[in-house]
Amino acid sequence: MNYEEALKHSLTVPWKVGTCQQGEKCWCRTIIPEEEILDDEGEDIYIASGAEIHKVHAEHIVKLHNESLTNKVTRLEVINHQDEPIGRVYSKHNCKNVETSLQDEGRTLKIFINEG
Ligand SMILES: [Zn+2]
Numbered sequence: 001m002n003y004e005e006a007l008k009h010s011l012t013v014p015w016k017v018g019t020c021q022q023g024e025k026c027w028c029r030t031i032i033p034e035e036e037i038l039d040d041e042g043e044d045i046y047i048a049s050g051a052e053i054h055k056v057h058a059e060h061i062v063k064l065h066n067e068s069l070t071n072k073v074t075r076l077e078v079i080n081h082q083d084e085p086i087g088r089v090y091s092k093h094n095c096k097n098v099e100t101s102l103q104d105e106g107r108t109l110k111i112f113i114n115e116g
Contacts, residue, residue: 006039020050029058
């Protein structure tokens with residue numbers, strides 16, 4: 001995708017907070033898509049790079065952005081295609097405030113159904 005398309009795409013995917021080259025001890029944080037987005041030139045799409053934004057603001061922006069992606073979600077379904085019995089494992093309708101969270105260094109996906 002070209003740069004314009006990559007920018008638009010970046011608004012539709014979850015973001016995460018990262019560190020600059022100085023690591024955790026630095027005041028700043030980066031904001032990047034959870035999965036790398038490259039444009040035609042092979043350039044990474046960054047939301048914010050190093051020395052631009054404080055850790056506190058980066059975490060706040062990422063939280064709000066990621067919540068905005070699931071704002072319209074009202075139904076949650078978990079489908080098992082891995083082994084028997086194949087099919088719907090969990091289903092809940094009328095969900096109001098669904099939030100996803102990748103934890104455990106990306107190995108656990110948690111889905112929270114919050115109060116309105
Ligand atoms: Zn820094």
